[in-house]
Amino acid sequence: MPDMSRQNRTSELKSRVLSAALARFTESGIARTNVGDILKDADCSVGSLYHHFGNKEGIAEALFIGGLQQFNQNLLDALLSHRKAEPGVKAIVTWLCQWVTEQPQLAAYMLSREIKLSEEAKQEMREIDQSFRESLTAWFAPRIESGELKNLHFNVYVPLISGATLEYSRMWLSGRYSRSPATVSDVMAEAAWQSVRES
Amino acid sequence: MPDMSRQNRTSELKSRVLSAALARFTESGIARTNVGDILKDADCSVGSLYHHFGNKEGIAEALFIGGLQQFNQNLLDALLSHRKAEPGVKAIVTWLCQWVTEQPQLAAYMLSREIKLSEEAKQEMREIDQSFRESLTAWFAPRIESGELKNLHFNVYVPLISGATLEYSRMWLSGRYSRSPATVSDVMAEAAWQSVRES
DNA sequence: ACTTTTCTAGAACTTTATTCTAGTTTTGAT
């Protein structure tokens, strides 16, 4: 691509690297993909790759942080439009099922837990997580107050609502279950609701 | 240890390697631990290690398969003594919480999903899994029949019952939650039950 | 215009995993 501003060529290159890496990482895991393959797939030189990402872990981290931001944002978008607890909780689960089913590669990567973040990346993640938690708290607190939801230790809501779906998704993504999360979305949503509703 | 049969010395060596590897793997991940460190920790030679385990992945697989067998066995032990659905389901969750809390290293390793199994190991896992599923089915089917449990697609029961606890455990193991799974065991058990009971 | 920064390139280097050769101990067969 000689007919492009450098800015564009550079960001093109970076995203080629990222998508090549995602494909390889989900196919064979981070450990088993070697940077040579990514380089070849993305048509990128050693120098450029190390200039932009530092090292192999850097690529993995960039993918993870990017995915996390997208994940949190979309989940909140799905949740925040609802006012009542039941549809809100169910919307989270439904969106999750859809996200996993529609972007299996990214989901497999995000759910794989293969990535060991560096200290800086951990810090960045904590910040992202912090603001995500605050948004969640703002939505949940009033519904707990109002008695729509059981009053539990805050940390358990996320696992209770998403845990089953994520676990099911991991199984589907690894090929051990054949029906996609989207096909069991209703069951998961109902179960999630039953596990947190005040009864 | 010169005063031992070779059989004993060998199995001693192998378990030294396995526990050194587990410690390193949970501390830094598989990718970041190098076999040199394991060798040093376990006081083992290069030749011996590769003779017994083939390669680094081989160590990881041995740990995983061993852990899986122990996991399945103990979970079934906790479950099968119960006849009614509610205490059975709750026993699974309670046992899970206890297992994670008492063996955090092994649990962290098993839940990390960092391990990419070789084809042979995958095959072995499928067999273990197969017999595990059969035992589970034998326990669940009559409780579904009898109407104690909702009638759902079989694959969803495991995620529904264990998903939230596993997700919570991952957070605790990674240091992001401070209360151990054992301390939220009752909440998780109740929620799991609510999510699968016929209502 | 020229200085600085960003970016690209690939050869050189380093690190780490794995193989190989050689020798020792044990087991099993005759």
Add this chain to the structure above:
DNA sequence: ATCAAAACTAGAATAAAGTTCTAGAAAAGT
């Protein structure tokens, strides 16, 4: 008891992969 085969140990040698380095081109800033 003797021999042959198999299991095991050891560490040097090798291969494979990740990363650094040097050099130079392109763009941005002054």
